[in-house]
Amino acid sequence: MIYRSVALYAAYFAQFLKARLAYRADFAASLLSNLVGGAAGVLFVFFLMDGKTITNLRGWSREEILLIYGFSTIAMALFSFVSFNLFRFGDRYIVQGNFDRVLLRPLNSLCQVLFETFNIESLGTLAVGLAVVSYAGRRLGIAFTAMDYLWLLLGSLSGALILLAVFIFVASLSFHFEDRLGVSAPVYNLINFSRYPLPIFHPVIQFILQWIIPFAFSAFYPAAYFLKRPELLPYCYAVPAVAVVSLAIAGTAWSFGVRRYCSTGS
Amino acid sequence: MSGRTPGEAIFPAALLPRIYAGARQGIAVYSAFLRNSFLVMLAYRLRYYTGICSYLLFVAAHYFIWQAVFAGHPAGARIHGFTLAEMTTYVSVGWIARSLYFSNIDYDVDELVRSGQISTFLIRPIQFHAVMIVQGAGEALFRLLFFTVPIGAVILLLFPVSAPAGTAAFCLFCLSTALGFLILAEVSFLVGTLSFRLKSIQGIIRSKYFLIQVLSGLLLPPPFFPAWFQPVIDALPFKHVAYVPLQLYLGQISTAQAWEPLCSQVLWAAACAVLAEYALRRSFAHLAVQGG
Numbered sequence: 138m139i140y141r142s143v144a145l146y147a148a149y150f151a152q153f154l155k156a157r158l159a160y161r162a163d164f165a166a167s168l169l170s171n172l173v174g175g176a177a178g179v180l181f182v183f184f185l186m187d188g189k190t191i192t193n194l195r196g197w198s199r200e201e202i203l204l205i206y207g208f209s210t211i212a213m214a215l216f217s218f219v220s221f222n223l224f225r226f227g228d229r230y231i232v233q234g235n236f237d238r239v240l241l242r243p244l245n246s247l248c249q250v251l252f253e254t255f256n257i258e259s260l261g262t263l264a265v266g267l268a269v270v271s272y273a274g275r276r277l278g279i280a281f282t283a284m285d286y287l288w289l290l291l292g293s294l295s296g297a298l299i300l301l302a303v304f305i306f307v308a309s310l311s312f313h314f315e316d317r318l319g320v321s322a323p324v325y326n327l328i329n330f331s332r333y334p335l336p337i338f339h340p341v342i343q344f345i346l347q348w349i350i351p352f353a354f355s356a357f358y359p360a361a362y363f364l365k366r367p368e369l370l371p372y373c374y375a376v377p378a379v380a381v382v383s384l385a386i387a388g389t390a391w392s393f394g395v396r397r398y399c400s401t402g403s
Numbered sequence: 404m405s406g407r408t409p410g411e412a413i414f415p416a417a418l419l420p421r422i423y424a425g426a427r428q429g430i431a432v433y434s435a436f437l438r439n440s441f442l443v444m445l446a447y448r449l450r451y452y453t454g455i456c457s458y459l460l461f462v463a464a465h466y467f468i469w470q471a472v473f474a475g476h477p478a479g480a481r482i483h484g485f486t487l488a489e490m491t492t493y494v495s496v497g498w499i500a501r502s503l504y505f506s507n508i509d510y511d512v513d514e515l516v517r518s519g520q521i522s523t524f525l526i527r528p529i530q531f532h533a534v535m536i537v538q539g540a541g542e543a544l545f546r547l548l549f550f551t552v553p554i555g556a557v558i559l560l561l562f563p564v565s566a567p568a569g570t571a572a573f574c575l576f577c578l579s580t581a582l583g584f585l586i587l588a589e590v591s592f593l594v595g596t597l598s599f600r601l602k603s604i605q606g607i608i609r610s611k612y613f614l615i616q617v618l619s620g621l622l623l624p625p626p627f628f629p630a631w632f633q634p635v636i637d638a639l640p641f642k643h644v645a646y647v648p649l650q651l652y653l654g655q656i657s658t659a660q661a662w663e664p665l666c667s668q669v670l671w672a673a674a675c676a677v678l679a680e681y682a683l684r685r686s687f688a689h690l691a692v693q694g695g
Contacts, residue, residue: 160602167606174610177617184628185472190482194471258606316449323456329464337471342463 142244146252153255164258171261175210179269182206197334200276201364207269209332209356211289212296214263216304219251223304226250227311227319237400247305247391279363292359292373295380299355300328302383305391312394315401324350331356354379438541451549458498458554459561465494465622466562483626484655492565493649497621499555500576500648503547504584506539509608512595519692532592532680539588568654575661579648582668587615587644589675596679599686620646640671 157164185191186199194202222229230236230250239249270289274281307321327345331352335343346353359376361369473480473487480486485493512535515521524531558564567573594611598604616622618641625636625646636642647664650656656664 163602166601167603170606170610174606174613177610177613180617181622184623184632185468187627187629191472191475193475194468195474197471318450318453320449320453323453323460326457326460329460333464333468338467339463342467 142248145244146248149252150255153253154257157255157257167258168261171258172265173261175214175262175265179203179206179210179265194334195337197337200273202333203269203273204277204363205334205357205360206332207266207273208293208296208360209328210262210266210269211293212266212300212355212359213328214259214266215293215297216300217256217259217262219255220301220304221254221256222250223301223308224321224325226308227315228317231311231315231398232317232401234401236398240395240398246395247388250308274363277363285363288359288362292362292376295376296355296359298380299351299376299383302380302387303350303352305384305387309387309390309394312398328352328355333357351379351383439538454502454550455554455557458502459557462495462498462558462562465498466491469494483624485624485626488563488565489653491563492653493624495558495562495564496652497645497649499551499558500580500583501621501645502554503543503551504580504587504644506542506584506588506591508535508539508588508591509595509604509611511535511538512592513598513604513608516595516598516690521690522692532683535592535595536585536588539591540584543584565653567652569658571658572651572654575658575665576648576652579651579661579665579668582665582672583644583648585672586640586668586675589672589679590615590640593675593679593682596682596686599689615641615644618642619644620649624649640675643668643671 182203186194186202188199192199230239236246239246242249271281279285303324304321307319307324311319327350330338330342330346335346335353335357338346343353354372354376358369358372361373469487469490472482473490476482482490512521515524521531524534567576591611594604594607597607601607618636618639620636620642625633625642628636643664647656647668650664651658651661
């Protein structure tokens with residue numbers, strides 16, 4: 138059963154890839170612009186933390202901040218690879234009625250929505266994130282052992298899954314409140330806070346990012362593995378567990394929404 | 404016998420009623436578009452509440468980042484010419500102004516081209532370019548009342564924002580922001596014309612969004628950029644969208660010297676408009692509308 142699903146989604150992906158690569162110039166332009174967009178964000182941190190006039194943010198060094206920012210960029214890239222439909226879920230699936238079509242098929246409805254479009258261009262952002270992490274890592278004197286690579290993979294995957302869980306939850310609200318846009322925009326902007334050391338923000342913001350919308354676990358705590366700050370390590374090791382719990386909550390909210398779903402009839 | 408039709412032989416004085424009629428028709432058409440875009444935006448009310456939230460979050464994030472930056476310096480220190488109070492004002496007023504000058508013209512053009520609705524624009528006796536800019540201006544006017552004012556009120560309540568350098572400075576800031584809107588609107592239209600050639604310009608629109616945040620000086624005033632990057636900033640029109648108006652607000656450009664940046668804003672707006680019109684005309688050859 139699982140094997141069949143995986144084979145089917147692989148076919149979804151192959152089909153999407155064929156369609157996307159039909160227009161090569163177009164794809165190249167998108168890939169390049171994603172790279173530029175990702176780099177522009179990093180540019181702000183690079184220029185702000187020039188290392189001469191501004192060397193640290195409340196004791197967090199330039200390299201530590203770049204590492205957190207780079208980690209966040211990787212998690213965001215992995216997340217945006219499959220998340221495109223979540224942002225237009227209310228419009229495309231609920232208001233326009235495409236969710237009826239999804240329910241007709243004997244496959245998991247959430248997986249269908251996630252895997253109907255892929256944002257392959259986010260590979261450009263991924264490249265930027267990897268470059269920043271490797272730059273900051275080398276400046277911090279990290280050896281990048283096999284264990285470090287394993288954590289880089291596990292930490293950024295968990296980070297991406299936490300982002301995914303939050304936006305699955307937000308998208309599932311569309312089952313109850315029909316609206317084309319929903320509340321995903323301000324929640325998305327909240328990610329900005331997770332790209333810097335958590336302690337520089339107001340305690341209320343820290344509390345929200347840690348216990349309500351767990352964005353702190355999407356980049357700051359996973360990156361803390363590489364920073365010599367032992368007080369953060371317990372949170373750091375909790376990252377995969379937070380990912381699992383968030384996904385479970387989001388999945389429950391989704392199924393609850395599906396059960397309450399009634400078509401708009403369009 | 405001359406081959407002229409009577410209509411072509413008329414004197415300039417006789418042209419006046421026709422110009423008058425044309426202008427009246429133009430204003431009627433454009434005000435209908437204006438009214439329409441007001442109504443469309445009214446229909447999406449949730450977008451306003453979430454939009455106000457988003458702006459608040461942007462300002463808050465950068466407020467705390469700047470607090471942390473200045474924490475490492477003695478109280479009252481200036482970094483690249485800015486005190487913490489000035490930087491807080493810069494960020495807050497910068498984002499309030501952005502809520503006014505930011506437009507989705509590139510996205511709208513892309514939508515019209517991809518859906519083929521652009522054909523209904525092109526068969527009417529109106530200027531597509533002008534309509535899009537005027538529509539954008541209508542939306543900006545709408546945002547001024549229902550978006551910029553509440554955002555401004557919330558931000559002024561929550562963050563310690565300084566008053567403008569003077570009444571004249573504030574008026575010049577407003578004028579300069581309006582010109583900044585025009586520059587960005589023309590650049591957005593230019594990006595929108597790419598949709599005639601490319602199948603999807605979503606990626607380009609997104610990267611433009613991030614690039615302009617940096618290059619306009621909204622996130623970081625240009626004096627913070629390294630020396631090697633300054634020529635890039637000076638060669639592009641984007642610093643005239645955010646940085647120049649904010650300099651006027653803070654009094655970094657005195658009202659006596661203000662004519663100079665304002666003139667370059669007008670020149671940049673004109674240059675971008677000419678380029679956008681040229682790009683539009685070149686793009687029509689690539690337009691393919693399926694059926695409709």
